[in-house]
Amino acid sequence: xxxxxxxxxxxxxxxxxxxxxxxxxxxxxxxxxxxxxxxxxxxxxxxxxxxxxxxxxxxxxxxxxxxxxxxxxxxxxxxxxxxxxxxxxxxxxxxxxxxxxxxxxxxxxxxxxxxxxxxxxxxxxxxxxxxxxxxxxxxxxxxxxxxxxxxxxxxxxxxxxxxxxxxxxxxxxxxxxxxxxxxxxxxxxxxxxxxxxxxxxxxxxxxxxxxxxxxxxxxxxxxxx
Numbered sequence: 001x002x003x004x005x006x007x008x009x010x011x012x013x014x015x016x017x018x019x020x021x022x023x024x025x026x027x028x029x030x031x032x033x034x035x036x037x038x039x040x041x042x043x044x045x046x047x048x049x050x051x052x053x054x055x056x057x058x059x060x061x062x063x064x065x066x067x068x069x070x071x072x073x074x075x076x077x078x079x080x081x082x083x084x085x086x087x088x089x090x091x092x093x094x095x096x097x098x099x100x101x102x103x104x105x106x107x108x109x110x111x112x113x114x115x116x117x118x119x120x121x122x123x124x125x126x127x128x129x130x131x132x133x134x135x136x137x138x139x140x141x142x143x144x145x146x147x148x149x150x151x152x153x154x155x156x157x158x159x160x161x162x163x164x165x166x167x168x169x170x171x172x173x174x175x176x177x178x179x180x181x182x183x184x185x186x187x188x189x190x191x192x193x194x195x196x197x198x199x200x201x202x203x204x205x206x207x208x209x210x211x212x213x214x215x216x217x218x219x220x221x222x223x224x225x
Contacts, residue, residue, distance in 0.1 A: 025139065025140070028107050028108045028109070028140055028141065029108075029141055031107075031108035031109050031112060031143075032108040032140075032141035032142055032143040033143065034108075034112070034143070035108055035111055035112050035115070035142060035143025036143040036144075038112070038115070038143075039115070039126070039143060039145075042120075042122050042123075043122050043123035043124075044115075044120055044122070044123070044124055044125075044126050045124075045125050045126065045145045045146075046111075046126040046127075046128060046142070046143065046144040046145050046146075047125065047126070047127050047128065047144060047145065047146045047147075047148055047222070048128045048130060048137075048142055048144040048146070048147045048148065049061070049127060049128060049129050049130060049148050049150060050130045050133075050134075050137045050138065050147065050148070050149050050150070050166065050170075051130075051132060051134070051149060051150035051151060052132055052133065052134045052151070052155060052159075053132030053133075054132070054152065054154075055132075055150045055151055055152045055155065055176055056150065056152055056176040056177055056209050056210070057129050057132075057150050058084045058087055058088070058129065059176075059209045059210060060150065060174070060176060060207075060209040060218075061074060061088060061127055061129060062087060062088065062091055062209075063209050063212065063215065064127075064215075064218070064219075064222075065088070065091045065092075065093045066091055067215065067219070068125070068219055068222070070124070070125060071120075071121045071123070071124035071125070072093055072124060072125045072126075072127065073093065073094045073095070073118055073120035073121070073124050073125075073126050073127070074088045074093055074094070074095040074096075074126070074127045074128075074129065075095070075096055075098060075106075075111065075114040075115070075118065075126065075127070075128045075129070076088060076095055076096070076097045076098065076129050077098045077100060077105075077106040077110070077128065077129055077130050077131045078097070078098075078099060078100070078131060078132075079099065079100050079101060079102070079103065079104075079131060080099055080101070081099075082097045082099075084097075084129065085097035094118060094120060094121075095118070096114050096117050096118040098110050098111075098113075098114050100131055103131070104131055104133045104135070104136045104137075105130060105131050105133060105136040105137040105139070105140050106128065106130050106131060106137065106140065106142060107140045107142070108140065108141060108142050108143055111128060111142045111143060112143075125222070128142060128144060134149075134159070134162075134163040134166045135163065135165070135166065137166070138165050138166040138168075138169040139165075145225070146171045146172065146225050147169055147170050147171050147172075148170065148171065148172045148173075148174060149166055149167055149169075149170040149172070149173050149174070150173075150174045150176055151173065151174070151175055151176065151191075152175070152176045152177040152180075153175065153176070153177050153178060153180055153181050153184050153186035153188075154177060154180060154184055154186075156185075156186065157185075157186055157187045157190050157191045157194065158194065159191075159194075160173075160191065160194035160195045160197070160198055160199075161194050161197075161198070164198040167194075167195055167198050167199050167202065168198050168199045169199075170195075170199060170202045171201075171202060171203070171225065172202065172203045172204070172205065172221055172225070173195050173202055173203070173204045173205070174204075174205050174206075174207065174218065175188065175191060175204065175205070175206040175207070176207060176208065176209055177208060177209075177210070178206050178207060178208050178213055178214070179208040179210060179211045179213060188206055191204075192204050203221065205217045205218050205221060
């Protein structure tokens with residue numbers, strides 16, 4: 001369990017948790033700054049993909065790898081198993097798995113170790129698929145160039161309001177599985193308004209990674225950002 005997830009049942013315990021959290025985040029920020037320098041020196045653009053489980057991050061990555069020109073590499077974060085890494089490996093893309101055990105997010109030290117093991121090509125696009133969680137990953141800078149939050153229409157319109165810190169940290173919000181909109185209660189315009197209410201600077205792209213709808217807007221963002 002990470003320090004940011006501890007409960008606070010009394011004042012003393014809460015004070016200890018806050019102090020520990022501040023120390024953990026400060027150390028992580030130092031490591032993230034070093035990662036950012038390392039990646040920049042190698043010409044590597046790192047994109048941190050964050051979402052709840054089941055949003056379709058891995059499916060989005062699979063299609064992106066197959067359709068996007070240029071070198072791509074992937075760091076896969078999960079608590080257990082190598083299932084998603086094996087899916088990425090079948091595309092022919094270099095990938096390394098990071099299992100966090102009870103941990104609910106990747107941190108800067110994990111990314112540094114993964115990059116050293118993966119040894120991605122210079123000037124490549126590096127996707128970091130974070131652990132499925134709409135809370136803790138937003139707190140930890142990895143040294144990435146951009147942060148993308150992926151949600152699916154099956155999760156409901158109100159996700160940006162329920163998890164504001166995650167969406168406040170996003171550079172881009174991807175609304176996935178729009179091919180299912182005829183079958184679920186999801187209001188895209190309202191979701192866009194909710195995102196803007198917590199993060200006016202965030203862009204939003206709606207697409208279907210399975211069917212391929214509007215993938216061009218996602219690729220345009222990757223090229224422009």
